Amino acid sequence: MKAVVKIRLKSGVLDPQGKATQNALEALGFSGVNGVRQGKIIEIELEGTDAGAAREDVDRMAQALLANSVIESYEIEIDGQ
Amino acid sequence: MKAVVKIRLKSGVLDPQGKATQNALEALGFSGVNGVRQGKIIEIELEGTDAGAAREDVDRMAQALLANSVIESYEIEIDGQ
Numbered sequence: 495m496k497a498v499v500k501i502r503l504k505s506g507v508l509d510p511q512g513k514a515t516q517n518a519l520e521a522l523g524f525s526g527v528n529g530v531r532q533g534k535i536i537e538i539e540l541e542g543t544d545a546g547a548a549r550e551d552v553d554r555m556a557q558a559l560l561a562n563s564v565i566e567s568y569e570i571e572i573d574g575q
Numbered sequence: 576m577k578a579v580v581k582i583r584l585k586s587g588v589l590d591p592q593g594k595a596t597q598n599a600l601e602a603l604g605f606s607g608v609n610g611v612r613q614g615k616i617i618e619i620e621l622e623g624t625d626a627g628a629a630r631e632d633v634d635r636m637a638q639a640l641l642a643n644s645v646i647e648s649y650e651i652e653i654d655g656q
């Protein structure tokens with residue numbers, strides 16, 4: 495079973511990496527870019543077939559290690575749901 | 576209009592960051608993790624309302640700057656599609 499965790503900076507948190515990307519896009523001639531935010535996507539291959547238990551496990555992983563809940567929010571998909 | 580670019584390492588490309596995450600999860604006591612791959616998610620706020628033109632623009636951005644096509648693949652969503 496495959497879990498996907500999307501981790502984004504919370505709104506209001508400065509994103510210098512995204513800002514640098516935006517500046518680089520403008521330097522390359524791309525216009526009409528009003529903002530860029532960069533996050534992480536973590537794909538986890540899990541044993542087991544219980545989607546509910548997998549979601550709980552991955553939620554604990556996100557809180558313990560994957561995301562910094564002070565500045566980041568995350569969402570979890572299990573097998574695309 | 577909002578574009579989301581998901582960038583993943585191609586299969587077969589070593590992912591030391593994902594491997595380190597997997598090792599850390601195991602060290603924290605999470606069992607049943609068969610693999611971890613880490614990618615990027617880039618959210619771009621664009622001017623304009625033409626989804627087709629936006630997709631073409633973002634594809635050019637991905638090829639020029641956002642993704643390294645030698646080792647990474649990407650997919651583009653425009654306003655969730």
